[in-house]
Amino acid sequence: AQKITQTQPGMFVQEKEAVTLDCTYDTSDQSYGLFWYKQPSSGEMIFLIYQGSYDEQNATEGRYSLNFQKARKSANLVISASQLGDSAMYFCAMRGSISNFGNEKLTFGTGTRLTIIP
Amino acid sequence: NAGVTQTPKFQVLKTGQSMTLQCAQDMNHEYMSWYRQDPGMGLRLIHYSVGAGITDQGEVPNGYNVSRSTTEDFPLRLLSAAPSQTSVYFCASSYWTSGSYEQYFGPGTRLTVT
Numbered sequence: 001a002q003k004i005t006q007t008q009p010g011m012f013v014q015e016k017e018a019v020t021l022d023c024t025y026d027t028s029d030q031s032y033g034l035f036w037y038k039q040p041s042s043g044e045m046i047f048l049i050y051q052g053s054y055d056e057q058n059a060t061e062g063r064y065s066l067n068f069q070k071a072r073k074s075a076n077l078v079i080s081a082s083q084l085g086d087s088a089m090y091f092c093a094m095r096g097s098i099s100n101f102g103n104e105k106l107t108f109g110t111g112t113r114l115t116i117i118p
Numbered sequence: 119n120a121g122v123t124q125t126p127k128f129q130v131l132k133t134g135q136s137m138t139l140q141c142a143q144d145m146n147h148e149y150m151s152w153y154r155q156d157p158g159m160g161l162r163l164i165h166y167s168v169g170a171g172i173t174d175q176g177e178v179p180n181g182y183n184v185s186r187s188t189t190e191d192f193p194l195r196l197l198s199a200a201p202s203q204t205s206v207y208f209c210a211s212s213y214w215t216s217g218s219y220e221q222y223f224g225p226g227t228r229l230t231v232t
Contacts (some may be wrong), residue, residue: 108160
C-alpha cells in the first residue's frame with residue numbers, strides 16, 4: 001500500500017520569498033513516481049512536476065523544483081520567488097510500479113493551502 | 119486544441135437516478151482517468167483506461183462504470199446515484215514515456231445527489 005503525508009495544512013508566505021511544501025511518502029515498490037499538483041480557488045487541477053524514483057537529478061519546471069530525498073522518503077516542492085498567483089491548494093501524489101506503464105493508480109495526500117501575502 | 123473537456127459542469131440527481139458524465143480529450147493521449155474529490159481531501163481514482171477498449175478499477179470503483187470505445191472519449195456512468203456520490207469529479211488524460219510525463223485535467227463536474 002502507498003501513503004502520502006502532507007503535514008502542513010496551511011502556509012502563509014511573503015511574496016517573492018521561496019516556499020517549501022513538505023511531502024513524505026511510504027511505499028514498498030522499488031520503482032515509483034512522485035507528482036505535485038496545484039488547485040487554485042477556481043477548482044481546476046493543474047499538474048506541476050514529476051519525479052521518478054530512479055531519476056538521479058531533482059526535477060525542475062520553471063519556478064518549481066522537487067527536492068527528492070529517497071533515503072528520507074521525502075519529495076518536497078520548492079517554489080522560487082513566490083507570486084500572488086501561487087496562492088492555491090497543493091497536492092503531493094505518488095504512483096507505484098512505474099515499470100508498468102499501464103498503472104495509472106495515483107495516491108494523493110490531503111494537501112497544503114498556500115497563501116502568498118503581498 | 120481544447121485539451122480535456124467535461125460535461126456537465128454541475129448536476130443535481132435524486133437518489134436512484136442514473137447519469138453519464140462525459141469526458142473527451144483531443145491530445146491523442148493513451149491514458150485517461152476519472153477521480154473524485156471530496157471536501158478536505160485529495161483526489162481518489164475511480165477508474166482508468168490505458169487505451170481504447172482497456173479499462174481497470176481504481177481505488178473507489180463501486181457504483182461507477184466506464185468504457186473506452188475511442189481514444190478521445192471516456193464517459194463515467196453512475197448506475198444508481200447515492201448521496202455518498204456527492205462530490206466533484208475530474209477527468210484527466212496523460213501521456214507517459216520513460217522519463218517524461220504530462221497530465222491534463224478537465225474543469226470538473228460538481229455532482230449533488232439528494
